[in-house]
Amino acid sequence: MNKRKICVVTGTRSEYGLLYWLMKEIHSDAELELQLVVTGMHLSPEFGLTYKQIEEDGFKIDKKVEILLSSDTSVGVVKSIGIATIGFADVLDQLKPDLIVILGDRFEMLAVSQAALIIGIPIAHLHGGELTFGAFDDSIRHSITKLATWHFTSTEEHKQRVIQLGESPDRVWNVGALGIENILKVPLLSKDELYNQLSLDKKKSLLLITYHPETHGDRDGIHPLLRALSEYSNVNLLFTKANADNGGRYINEEIEKYTKQNETAFLFDSLGQLRYLSAVKHADSVIGNSSSGLIEVPYLQTPTVNCGNRQVGRQRPSSVFDVELDEKSIKNGIEQALQYAGPYEQIFGDGNASRKIVEILKEIPSYLIQKEFYDL
CATH class of the missing domain: 3.40.50.2000 (Glycogen Phosphorylase B;)
Known part of the structure; x- marks a missing residue:
């Protein structure tokens, strides 16, 4: 056959x-x-x-x-x-x-x-x-x-x-x-394993950040996001790179500058699925504008701060906090996420x-x- x-x-x-x-x-x-x-x-x-x-x-x-x-x-x-x-x-x-x-x-x-x-x-x-x-x-x-x-x-x-x-x-x-299959089928790393692999400070909690350009042209939203995150100097700030849309390289350059000036901020080209999902599980919140924050992250019972307009129109559960691309709105969203205790709706199968x-x-x-x- x-x-x-x-x-x-x-x-x-x-x-x-x-x-x-x-x-x-x-x-x-x-x-x-x-x-x-x-x-x-x-x-x-x-x-x-x-x-x-x-x-x-x-x-x-x-x-x-x-x-x-x-x-x-x-x-x-x-x-x-x-x-x-x-x-x-x-x-x-x-x-x-x-x-x-x-x-x-x-x-x-x-x-x-x-x-x-x-x-x-x-x-x-x-x-x-x-x-x-x-x-x-x-x-x-x-x-x-x-x-x-x-x-x-x-x-x-x-x-x-x-x-x-x-x-x-x-x-x-x-x-x-x-x-959703990755979440259900992949044995994730423990917090200690994750922190050891990424050389994170075990005394500090974790925020996971992925910010892509809004492909209608706005790449400057990264600046209020970075300013808002500067309020969290006692937290591991784990960044993954933006994608290859127009404006992505500029965003990555700005994040790289930021991480060089902040010893608790780390930028990775790619975490890979195992480390990424493990980071989601152990993070206090996922921040940025990736679709994963709306789809996969709630299944790991982690709140999401969704920044700007990139995901406007997409279905989302109640554990996603939508914020404008300004420093005050982002900080308010992060504080709401850090206090969120559920529920975590699973709407994607x-x-x-x-x-x-x-x-x-x-x-x-x-x-x-x-x-x-x-x-x-």
Whole structure:
């Protein structure tokens, strides 16, 4: 029996963390063959060459697609999309997968989707139907929905939104959020183990910070955030780098300056999933504007301070405190989070998304069907 070839594409550390268990399920299924393509930030020394972690986890990388330019501008991102489209045209022609799996809303995935559509490879899109008004990711996500054939959403509300975009209900499944599986399946580090690995001060508590640019152009929100955090000089301030959106390099430079001037502040290119989730578990709060603060963090019973507009529109539980990008608002949000004692709502599924997706991937047609617009 010929195995069905499922090509998974990943471009960032956070995205890989979400895809990990799905990739394991595909690889171990007797009816499927995993093809893995790595691109974007994974191949950049600036972001920690995280493709090496993928290999250390036991995955074989079939192709690498270099796309990042040494640029921090919107023009640079657009050029990266062009380079990515060309690169993926060659790779998909060589690998000839039956289906391609992509997650979310990154600009790299827009390039993949364009190439796959024209070449005639059906796309299974994960985490469609979500809203993030504060980033152009929102428009990219909905664009990928229209380029894709099969859809796997994280909530029922997101499923209905994909249908509202004209996708037939018989091609949309609510399977829950992929990231929940890491929380349920990965044995996390103890506090002592985490602090030892990261050289943190064991006498101090921990705040975990990830701040990305608001991709509609605002990168200066990092300044009031850093000023607000300066009030917490007796706390370990653990930063992870911003992503490769325009403005990301500037934010990372500002954080690096800050950590050099503050002995209790630490910046890491990438913590990896184990250390990141362990840090979430042991932190007093997660601060910034990453989607993980809204989706995965509540499952570890840690409050989130969500800064600015990047995640506006996304569903969130009551343990998320939304604040404006000014120093006073951020400080108030942190104080609220530090006093929060629950509840921690779990609105993104039961942690079995990967198995559900794999069973469906084995049954759906592996050719590009003629889509019709589904009217409500």
